[in-house]
Amino acid sequence: MQNNSSSADRIREKKKLFLAREQRIIDAAVELFLESSIDRITVSKIAIRAGIGKGTVYKHFLTKNEILIRIILDYERNITKSLTEGIGRAGAGDSGAAAKSYFQSRLENPKLDRLTQQLEDRLIESGDVIEQVKELHQLRLSNEDALKGLTSKLIEGGVLEDVPPHFHYLACWALAQGAVELCFNKTWNNKMDNVALMEFITNIGVTMGNKGQYHSDESLSNKKSKS
């Protein structure tokens, strides 16, 4: 009996270790990708950074691309979580909360956001890991879906422009996407005041598509005080 249970314990223990190592691989990869150019990161370097052998990486991931898609999915799931919370708050009356949550989570760590965009480019070009890429798209589509109800209501309420509901979400996505690239485009890098700029853009994001709504900090703070 005890033997059995201890053996089960050992198995569970092993699984935990296995998962922990998997996370270490992901973390190592992200670290390296953020430090240096994507093209220069090899599986070997990831293994070294993770403190394991190269072969072991392939016990966890079938191909290098599986590491990439995993990083992207992890990140997208985080975004989804934030957005869901925002939608919750929006349902409670704070009409801009969803957009705000979305922007904040994407601009919280813009470097990482940008990284996942770039990884996704590489991945899609490779034609690999199609299944997981589909999963990623499903995730995004479900986000869109989750917003549709809210957006429709806001359109009906005259808050948002009367266009197909997903236009609003996609415009948000586009602005956020561009804002992130703005942060890292070498051309603009020397401009200070990134924080103020990102706030400015976030405000645009929160109010864009609004009908009869002023684009100003006042309008934003008004909303806040109302809620």
Next chain:
Amino acid sequence: MQNNSSSADRIREKKKLFLAREQRIIDAAVELFLESSIDRITVSKIAIRAGIGKGTVYKHFLTKNEILIRIILDYERNITKSLTEGIGRAGAGDSGAAAKSYFQSRLENPKLDRLTQQLEDRLIESGDVIEQVKELHQLRLSNEDALKGLTSKLIEGGVLEDVPPHFHYLACWALAQGAVELCFNKTWNNKMDNVALMEFITNIGVTMGNKGQYHSDESLSNKKSKS
């Protein structure tokens, strides 16, 4: 005499042919890049598509990266031209013309716009062709500069929010950038009505950052009729 002139003619003729071939290389590269994944396009394939030998490519470009930066610069110069025209029209009273020109030229061939973004990423990572990358940045900065006067005037006139003038340009850049990615992100690709969506976003771009201005087509035409 005639001999001289005919010899000079021949030389000129040769130069023209040489430049034409250079353009053929560029065109071949762009074609291939648009058809397939950037990573899969080799110098050899470009040469074959251009109908010349691999070695000939290197008579025109010192390295593969020089082809990339050339594509990018050619494109950015086009944008600059459009923007300059828009600024001209804006000076003549059409306050939204600059932003509109900018968006239209970038969204006219979004696939190409996206391509140049991706090429730029690769290039910057490579650390190569630094000089030409600087030239690219100069071009963008000069665009920003050209807009500063116009933007400042619009701020003083109470049309635009009173933030540092370049915020407006950068926000435009970001939205355009994101809109382009929106067009080609596989997640959203199956959604029809791209044209309407792009119009919607363009309108946002034209009016975003405006002070006390409605976000609607009416508001847009109002402005036009006022000016």
Next chain:
Amino acid sequence: MQNNSSSADRIREKKKLFLAREQRIIDAAVELFLESSIDRITVSKIAIRAGIGKGTVYKHFLTKNEILIRIILDYERNITKSLTEGIGRAGAGDSGAAAKSYFQSRLENPKLDRLTQQLEDRLIESGDVIEQVKELHQLRLSNEDALKGLTSKLIEGGVLEDVPPHFHYLACWALAQGAVELCFNKTWNNKMDNVALMEFITNIGVTMGNKGQYHSDESLSNKKSKS
């Protein structure tokens, strides 16, 4: 316990195999270089001759040039060993022993000696592997140094001409160098009696720079009988 030791054994075994393969690469390279023209030997051919994959070569050597410098260093270390022994015998009274050892070790396998000279030329032109080239030079300088004491004593004893001590070593080096080229210069190749010629030159080498010393085999044997 046994487990541990056997695992350690296995690791040691692996290392031995690894080093053995490294030697096989070197041997294959030397074989090929001696068989054919240096310029015609590619990394690929070396790998084939060594019976391994091209990529494997790069597990052992960072670049092709690292193979070359390794061959040269291995050879120079051999020379150094012989010379050191000769210096030992010279200290024991046989005044010509050092020079003799030096000549003999360099003329023992003249083809290999010549090969290393040529490899060194290529290497220095390439400007690569600077560190290891420095090591090579250090090795030679240390040889020179080791001889300085002996030479100085022989000068004081009136055996050698009173010129800066290193003149004697360098003259030896030059003659040995030239003798090796003599062996392989196509112009002289058809002349028989290479052995006798090399003996003649070795004798010159052993006695050159001597003061009041006959250049003849007798003089050489006299010295020998004295010691």
Next chain:
Amino acid sequence: MQNNSSSADRIREKKKLFLAREQRIIDAAVELFLESSIDRITVSKIAIRAGIGKGTVYKHFLTKNEILIRIILDYERNITKSLTEGIGRAGAGDSGAAAKSYFQSRLENPKLDRLTQQLEDRLIESGDVIEQVKELHQLRLSNEDALKGLTSKLIEGGVLEDVPPHFHYLACWALAQGAVELCFNKTWNNKMDNVALMEFITNIGVTMGNKGQYHSDESLSNKKSKS
């Protein structure tokens, strides 16, 4: 008549120009080879330095290797000339004059001497221009031949060791060869006093192989005064 002669003049003029250009190509090549690494000198660079088109080079030389062998032959012919003069003086009683001339002409421009050695290595490996390489060898063999009479006489006169006559010439060749490499071997480069060293070696070269002859400047001057 006049027409004919002027046409002949023109032809002669053209030939002169043609030969002058050929020399310019040779000179340009030598300049470049001496300035930089042999491997890095391309036909294109030679043409540019010579101030002509790349294609024109091929009007003068069938292949790149023909340029190399031409440089070598030109140099070897110079050596031959000096040696012949030396032999003349030796016949007039100055027994060391031949060796001295030989050493002096080879050490006069050691960099060029070394260059021709290296070019010869490349050439022979290439298996190209066999005919001209044979010519080069003939030249050297004829030098040896020219010396045979002199050397034989010196052996009979008891001045030189009684070994096959060509041993003496070849020993000279070897020492000169080695001396030249000594000048340019990076290991020894920092040692000053190159002039004194070369004089020391030249003296060895002049007296080596002598029978019952002291190795010293005195011995040398003795011989001179005796003759």
Next chain:
DNA sequence: TATGAATGAGGCTTCATTCAT
């Protein structure tokens, strides 16, 4: 006749993935 653009074989090197221990 002089030119130089065009050519393409062939070199070195990288790295994702496999597999024997």
Next chain:
DNA sequence: AATGAATGAAGCCTCATTCAT
């Protein structure tokens, strides 16, 4: 189960030589 040595396809670039003008 973990390892890391081995692999080889594939990419970029060089340069001697040709040939149409």
